Amino acid sequence: MTWWKLGAALAALVAIGTQDRTPIWSPDELEVFRTLSIDGLGPPPADPSNRVADDPAAAALGRALFSEARLSSNGRISCASCHRPENGFTDAVPTGHGVATGTRRTMPVAQAVYSPWQFWDGRADSLWAQALGPVENPLEHNFTRMEVARVLGTRYRGQYEQLFGPLPDLSDARRFPRRAAPAGDKHARNAWAGMAAADRHTIDRIYANFGKTIAAFERTLPVRPTRLDRYVAGVTGKGPPAPFAPAEAAGLKLFIGKGRCVSCHSGPMLSNQGFANTGVSERGGLPADSGRADGARKAIADPFNCKGAFSDAKGGGCDELEYLVVGDPRQVRAFKVPSLRGVARRAPYMHSGQLRSLEQVIDHYNRAPAAPRGTSELKPLHLTRRERAELVAFLRTLDDAEGAGHAR
């Protein structure tokens, strides 16, 4: 084939690809599309357990603390080390790197505001309880709550006290050891165990408040419209036409139809905010991970949960925790159904970064392998090669990089 012929053929292809051949969608399909649109998202759900959740001063302090590297044993790790804004608040590695390398993949943050449960196993029932985990995780910040209280006292005293009242005097090293926490290394644990119960309670309270400011900041992170949102607005007459390429439209049809993706990736976040075992393999060399089965028990035992002493929800408002499912065999190796917003920029995929690319993800769903433990909810899809490519093309329309922020 000569060059000009090839060029003409390519031009023809591009013409087909960009033509507005808007498919004729059924009323049922349009109804499903509407449920996926960002228009249905609304503001973040209220958090009665966090009194300062929507306080701008708390959000400002939380923003500073989110990237405060002094909150780590080596002075180099902050939340933002792993949750990097330019990677959709993730880090592009299979499992997070803090002070050492962790066992799970870093999750995006803006989307988390809309879920009742945090982490891949949902072991925290609020954003503020979640924020307390990485700080004392020896592989992440490797810090202690006592040290957090000190950093707040030396660096953020004014901002903190305006929100929560006076910080106690922590200068008595016998009452308040330098490094102390109920978890972590033996030294820190012993120091914590040696403290008076009332002093421990004081530090726990400061630690909880620290988490609440971070949560307030996270609640201000924008969730941005994607090409899917503009497409749905177009086909439902809510906005100007924003056509999909034929492969993208076909992928959308598969997503809500033959692929059955929408049975879990539903609603404006493309997540039902539930947990499912999808037969993802266990990553070699890591400790066994039972997912939600352990996460549900941990959430109940967490002293920083919605019903705990540091929660601002008094007399109700903890329904998710109150009616939590525990001990269901279907929870074994069930992991949080992630939002798919911005998914194309977040490789690698799954709870330990087991799959490198969206192509591998679709291949996984197509084969529906048996779960290493528990039972996978998936069934083989029998997708053709073309259909698999179409699903990938559709997932790429969920990129939120372009366009204006979703007003909050």
Add this chain to the structure above:
Amino acid sequence: MIGFPTPAAYRSRPLRRSCLVSAILIPALAGAAACARPANLDLSLDRPTDHLLFRVQVASGSQPIPLSKVHQWSLHLAAADGRPVTGAAVGIDGGMPEHGHGLPTAPRAEPAGTPGDYVIKGMKFSMTGWWVLKLDVAAPDGRHDKITFNLVL
């Protein structure tokens, strides 16, 4: 070659097709849906139990039934002769038969104070579609029966 879908791929297919029809017409899909919605789903929320021992009436406390939000339902339990049954233990289960998953929460029924009345706390539906609500009723006299309600959100 880049795979463009044929125009046929665009033609709308009804989303809600019955278990049987998809099994026959599209063998590839037969295994995909755990069980698709039967054609004539009984959506009544006031019905006798499976073995006609009781009559159960349920209603969502919020209308329309809220999505992804924990809320309450009311339940009235009567014997076959219409007399209210107080002091029964009511077990609650359910889920989405088409998707093979259970309820996202573990709701509990508690006595509401008036004869035969109960309140179901902790109900939540995480998506639109066909849900079943399965109740297991054990009356204080030892009689025991079950009922499955259908809801379409």
